[in-house]
Amino acid sequence: MREKERSTRVVFVRHGETDFPTDKIYCDEVEDPPLNEAGMCQAGQAEECLRGLGPVMFYVSPSLRTRMTADVLMSASPDSTVVYDESLCERRFGAWEGLYFHEIERDFAVEYQEWKSDQAAFKPTRGESVYDLADRVVPFVREVAARHRGETVVVVAHVGPIRVLLSEALGMPISYYRQLCIDPASIAMVDYGITQNNLVLMNFHKRHWV
Secondary structure, X not given: OOOOOOOEXXXXXXXXXXXXXXXXXXXXXXXXXOEOHHHHHHHHHHHHHHOOOOOOEEEEOOOHHHHHHHHHHHOOOOOOEEEEOHHHOOOOOHHXXXXXXXXXXXXXXXXXXXXXXXXXXXXXXXXXXXXXXXXHHHHHHHHHHHHOOOOEEEEEEOHHHHHHHHHHHHOOOHHHHHHOOOOOOOEEEEEEOOOOEEEEEEEEOXXXXX
């Protein structure tokens, strides 16, 4: 009988909502917004979905909104261990960070059009392309999966890293990353195997139950 290969279940959770404007690019070194009331409620709903995991390893982006989300999630498994790692930070936009989109379109007109024409490959000054983001987050999660073979781990991060990681896990072109819907505080699960990966769940949250 063929032996089933041991996989690592990685549970990805996006942080909950904040009051940060949706038409402005995050600049976590200057503005590191907390979860708002809705975001805390969303994190609590995600925690309900994860009850029963038992003590696990949490790997978390060090941004305040991800740390707050992880704190709520860990109440479901208080004996868990957490590691904060900058590899899981959101995509870096360099000179564009902290700007509204209309300001970028006005002050970086040529670059803005380049971004619109190829959002995956474009790299703002001192920033990252989506491929750069993949080069940062994919090896990190692969190493985590190899380290915890046969276990379950939780990764709390941002929409960009999660989209890229799911694309890579499924063998999708990274340039298609924006076609994946990742709502605030939603859950995705991937079983990382030795020869293949399997998507178990994507963009799941308790709000789907009602």
